[in-house]
Amino acid sequence: MTAEVPTMYEWAGGAEALERLTERFYQLVTADEVVGPLFAHMDPGHPAHVAMWLGEVFGGPARYTAERGGYPAMLGQHLGKSITERQRRRWVDLLVDAADDVGLPDDPEFRAAFMGYIEWGTRLALSNSQPGATPPREAPVPHWGWGVAPPYQG
Ligand code: HEM
DSSP, X not given: OOXXXXXXXXXXXXXXXXXXXXXXXXXXXXXXXXXXXXXTTOOTTHHHXXXXXXXXXXXXXXXXXXXXXHHHHHHHHHTTOOOOHHHHHHHHHHHHHHHHHTTOOOOHHHHHHHHHHHHHHHHXXXXXXXXXXXXXXXXXXXXXXXXXXXXXXX
């Protein structure tokens, strides 16, 4: 019999773990000279909202859709921001630092799948944020899974 495969949300530690991650992440982001200026007018609820988004993506409850307006709302926050590749890369680096700081699981399977989503999502955010970009306004919230390497459960 095969053991039930947990969602990435469960493996990460659920909503609480993702909230710890985004709290730490935005502390690092706002203090950073490369990405900080983009977040100068950040809504104080932003870390909690991004934690909801990540939870929904990784197989948790659809709270971003229910409470924040789903994909169109997320997309709308990136349009026109003209994110540069240097800023995208710094955003990724700071998220990895935050994941280490708060003790997000660091097993190879989890981090590989987690970073797969982050790489994909940040590249889309950069492209959607360029002047004149016309990405689809409506799309489902992506649901990210383990891909080719499910979690090692002994
Ligand atoms: C996987 C990649 C990403 C995800 C999942 C993500 C997620 C989100 C979400 C869910 C929001 C809206 C939060 C709300 O409802 O209040 C948001 C806003 C925003 N994002 Fe992203 N984002 C990503 C990449 C990036 C990158 C690479 C940058 C810039 C380097 C960026 C800059 C911003 C900014 C400036 C806002 C608006 C913040 C504010 O003023 O409140 N995002 N993001």
